[in-house]
Amino acid sequence: MRRVYFDHSATTPVRPDVADEMCAFLKENFGNPTSLHYFGRQARKEVEAAREKVAAAIGATPNEIVFTSGGTESDNMAIHGVAMINKNKGNHIITSAVEHHAVINTVKALGKEGFTVTILPVDKYGMVSVDDVAAAITDKTILITIMHANNEVGTIMPIKEIGSLARSKGITMHTDAVQSFGKIPFSVEELGVDLLTISGHKIYGPKGVGALYIRKGTRWKQSLFHGGAQERLRRAGTENVPGIVGLGKAAELAIRDLQSEAEHLKALRDRLIHEVTTKIDYVKLTGHPTMRLPNHASFTFEFIEGESMLLSLDLKGVAASSGSACTSGSLEPSHVLLAMGIPHEIAHGSIRITLGRDNTMEDIDYFLEIMPPIVNRLRAMSPLDQETEFAINGSCDACKAHGSCKM
Template sequence: MRVIYFDHSATTPVNPVVADEMYNFLTGDNFGNPSSLYRFGRMAREAIEGARNNIALAIGANPSQPGEIVFTSGGTESDNLAIHGAAYANRSRGNHIITSAVEHHAVLNTVKALGQQGFKITILPVDQYGMVDVRDVAEAITDQTILITIMHANNEVGTIMPIAEIGKLAQKRGITFHVDAVQSFGKIPVNVDELRVDLLTISGHKIYGPKGTGALYIRTGAGWKQSLLHGGAQERLRRAGTENVPGIVGLGKAVELIMENMEQESKRLSILRDKLIKELTSNFKGVKLTGHPYQRLPNHASFLFEDMEGEELQFQLDAQNIAASTGSACTSGSMEPSHVLLAMGVPPAEAYGSLRLTLGAGNSNDDVDRFLAVMGSIIENPDETIEYFKSCGLPKGI
């Protein structure tokens, strides 16, 4: 039986066209070090600059300013690079950083770390949908505020933030604005000028590109000048180390391909998403949608299941060849509810019952129908679910 993969917010399979493009730079005459001046190096350098141009065009950046795109190892490094760089570049003007309570840990933990280094941190609350209120951002700004970092769309509940409005506030006050667009890029339009963004993070493995690749957009003239890695002059002194040429080429190709079909694919996935939401919340008791009902990613549906645990659902679905994820994290044998759901006001006991379904290129209406049939069986036979969970060595209630 074919496995149904409903966890595209965690990672995506590499597009075969992307894999072929990468293979070309692992073999043959394309293996060169892009810092070399002879033809092998020049070929690698041209490929890197082509990928850089693809990304600039995709996010509405200026292709004539290639230094605005910096290649990294992924979203976490890009977030760290953006936040540290902006914080220390602007420290002479102030020490206040604003973020939200539902950020990815790559942002939230980086900001908290800066809080231990003398920076003042404001972590904004969100509403019941996981959305930041622009008025809260405005009220939090002081004459010491140097950086605002807010995600474009939440990875756990899919809510899309009012980034353009926040960007307008930041621009008016001369505050550097960073946006983590790892989840939104390739699914909805991301234009750095329209959003008024100074720093923007993307990741390759969320858009059918390779893992371990990402990019950071740095607007020309933005308050940023801190490198986390010291060494050679690669990436215009912004990210030392020999470039991952196959990975960068793969990222650039993935960007090119996903932009060609983004509007059509987003419409297709939103239909499947809406069917999941309607069928689950209408036909089964104790199922509640999390995240904003309308301002959400087109491929994202997330739920709370009353009197069930996310891990139970994961194991049962996996037994039926369906891959999905939960908002809870099991670490060292202890369960912790999602910080996103808690920030949204979900009681801890209920937060354990979360399930995230994120659709992608390989999913169809038949997949949704099969999932709904399996889910109905699990919900209608809770005792069997508990017994299966115990049989896996993870007794209910850990």
């Protein structure tokens, strides 16, 4: 059976060059980087080399990079760290309705600890308005946290403009760049952010490692972990040396190959979007039509359940998703799609296709071959079959039998 992986926003395979570098630190160079002897010094040297690579990838300085266990920890560290050190100055946090749960649930938790949270709406493309951000700011606002690119619909947010606004008001700005890092070019200076989150396993690096950029001079307090002096007292716990080395290598390769990969992925993405939306009825692209990640295509299919489509695709060897991997076990429709104004019944019929560096036009052709029959079969089996027939043909069996429409 042909196997096609279209779920790169959930995770990516580790690149061979990354795995090779990691292996040395699982076997020969196994030292603890806080140890003073030779083995520890070798590990420390490579941790700092990786820090330099990650910093270079986003235009930061090495001492502004803190290694973490991944995107969720980095988001939590950023938000808690700013909130706790500034709580005597203000208690207001601004975010958006389409953030990853690592941000949404963190600010909601702070809302139970005396902080005030404004969750901004988005437009039909899932984009936050800069004007809405400006209108939400008060003299108590201490943090704005809005993602750089959405994981479910691929929309790229106007972070540069929001960052400029935040800086003009003296407000700390954080962005979750887990999905955009390594896919679109940016620097922390260009974006105007004070904190930025990245994750290794979204850029062909290992799972369980990430980083948090903290701009020099940012008011931030380590408030999640208490322990040793690792990461310059910013993140206690023995460093995950193999993971950090892998992240550094993955970041280096991602930036080196960014332009060529983006061009390759855009060609695949654009053909996929065009063919799906023109050859299958009652399908809509979700997310912004142009301001979107180069590898991202997401759709809603009316009169059909997303889970049924995913299972049918899996039986044909195609791996896709219905949205964030973090909520794939939930029966609730995507909070992102609902925030975009998509009705519950349509939001349930969503799928996300996220492409990767190894995907080919043949993969796209295969998907386009198998998807229309899957949609037709599932719609014919749907409990909404009468509504489906009415919508598509203008009548249904009940209408034909009774000579009038009962719907």
